[in-house]
Amino acid sequence: MSILPNILFAVILSIGIGYFARNVKKLIRNIKLGQNIDRSDNSKERWKNMAMIALGQSKMIKRPIAGFLHIVVYLGFIIINIEVLEIIIDGLFGTHRIFRFLGGFYDFLIGSFEILAFLVLIAVLVFWARRNIIKIQRFWKPEMKGFPKNDANYILYFEMVLMSLFLIMNAADFHLQHVSGGFGHYHQAGSFPISQHIATLFDGMSNNLVMLIERAAWWLHITGILIFLNYLYFSKHLHILLAFPNTYFANLNPLGAFPNNETVTKEVKLMMDPNADPFAAPENPEAIPAKFGASDVQDLNWVQLLNAYTCTECGRCTSSCPANQTGKKLSPRKIMMDTRDRLEEVGKNIDANGGKFVDDGKTLLNNYITPEELWACTTCNACVEECPVSISPLSIIMEMRQFLVMEQSAAPTELNSMMTNIENNAAPWQYNQMDRLNWANEQ
Template sequence: MNFLDNIFFALLLAIGIGYFTINVKKLIRNINLGRDVNRSDNSSERWKNMAMVALGQSKMVKRPIAGFLHIIVYVGFVIINIEVIEIIIDGLFGTHRVLSFMGVFYDILIGSFEILAFLVLVAVIVFWIRRNITKLARFTSSDLIGKPKNDANYILYFEMVLMSLFLLMNAADLHLQNVPGGFGHYHHAGSFPISQFIAPIFNGVDSNLVEIIEKSAWWLHIVGILIFLNYLYFSKHLHILLAFPNTYFADLNAKGKLDNLESVTNEVKLMMDPTADPFAAPSNPDVVPATFGASDVQDLNWVQLLNAYSCTECGRCTSSCPANQTGKKLSPRKIMMDTRDRLEEVGKNIDLNKGVFVEDGKSLLNDYITTEELWACTSCNACVEECPINISPLSIIIDMRRYLVMEQSAAPTELNNVMTNIENNGAPWQYNQMDRLNWANEE
């Protein structure tokens, strides 16, 4: 690699990492549009949660086949990209396999990379077949039509190409290492348990042409990695990066526990305190929210917005949702996808208006998520239990329901009747409070 190649590589690397950094800043800004919520408690439990769920993939294996294949892709892709360190050094300084001085350890590394690359390639092909040929039900839902389906396939194609280029590059390198009398800077380095079976295709091919193929595969591999890195922001595969903070900041409370609104709790306590002045101003005005519940993404908290960006669109939540199984319109996956789409729309609005959001006449409620979807939810937490990275669609549904009830008085008739009965009779049923214990006297 000559001096101009080194400069070009440095520029390519700077552009790729620079654009990625811009998108990361935009991502953080969008997440911070949400309301503040404290998730700094119980750090030891949070680290454990992240280690088990994000790093250990403990919830993926609940569905063994998909879980095992995903672990192969996850582990393989992460470990193989350790090789990027060597690629960057070689690209910047014009060296070739600069880490080969590690000897046997280097051989073991390259050998394990190759085996993992092959396993990733097999797993990705199986994933493609499951999505496009066998067409599993959770991958053919209406909420995946268009961009989401294409996005999933693009990622699979990316991974197929990157793994194939990696093996082709190694095969060409291995062939040149074994040219009688040596060839250029291609010295014996590395172990190639997979590409050794590909290398024979170069037998009888001019060594200069093989070198062009090796260098082309090398360049396409690193360019592909940079393109993949920058595509993450626009893809569901952003979870590769966000699964770790998402599991760390996940709600550690029991799944059946719902958060009470502090302002409402304080008001109830005030009503129950015989010594309190009902006309006194709140001691802490900040406790009283501008609105109750959520109608748009800015009303949600930042963890919920992080959830939206972290969603893998795997559909485990929707496939386990009892409301969805009985034909209701609700899809927890769609709730998360809609939240992310609306958040992206708000972010673009801010970009176009010099950092200020200009009211666009839209909201998450009604324009993206309908009341029919919200009220179909049984609040059973099946979606939360199934999510492999601890996303909670239910928390968004509950907050949007709160807005409908407390801001718009738009609860279904059946629920309004229940709340009226509780207010008037102290029970969900329509009978006098004095008759509440009559059942005990029945024979």
């Protein structure tokens, strides 16, 4: 038997995995451009979150129809990959259905794979109809144009083709397994509850032609999987891999608890200390940040950058955002997409300049996200609550707001007036603090 097919398979496999590893390395490099943040606390709770949200899909089922269909596709993706292991071994060593020695358990596995593949096909068709025929509103927001819109359909087409090739491959295999007197290495193995019905299409064909169809489907199926694997980096489907670390490193604090700025906290405590010297030099000047808040992706922390790459672009955050519902420009999904796009732009800049970032005259703020979007946010945390993979668009919004206020004094007039009143009158209203309780005398 010629070993050329095995060599060709090894080459294709090496190229596919090698390119994927290269993209993973670039992904990690880009995420590490963010500021350091410690998310090593409460590991037990973090593992629980990952198990419930990423693995158990607990937040998906809040919308039952889409949630159930997504679980079907998710299970199909996870479980059918066991079959991919067999294909890889067969491709490298020239065997055929190497796991058939498992007997009845193998029959159960192949039968389960087929049923899942069929259910995935149905789910994908429903998803396609929801997106392109029913046109659910959250899939047609302004940010979902061009590649983001097409990307969702590309993924659905990919999944349709891969599942169809899997069933065609099995149907041809089933037909050849039942040739009278046997045919080549196609020994009876596996249970084919779905593809056995497709196999009737091969009745009357020559066995050699059916074998050609089986081999073509086999090669196209595994090659398509490798192509899909490498497409993930450029696609919203990257959440398949990143949902696990993203849910593990998610913020465990109550949603309404905003982190204090340590420098500002120390400054306030100093002002309140009657024994402190207001003109004394800071005890540790190096601890004072070079910039308050964030104007570009390098100012955000690495978890926020991980969030950006994990975004599924499902739009649940935007559809629940009260600002967006009332016609404001703010879309939490767009915040995450813009952060990811800018991070990719910075990464390409680094690649083009020998590993160093060269100022390109752009920033995440203004070039991608406008102050109008940021100030439309009500900080209600609806977007954070809705996200199926624990992403926090609000944390990025608040960082950029802090930059506008503390670095550029660019808050809206109403907010500036309120802060001035708090500073001068210890209240947000414009009257002397000695008069604050006058209303009580009117009762």
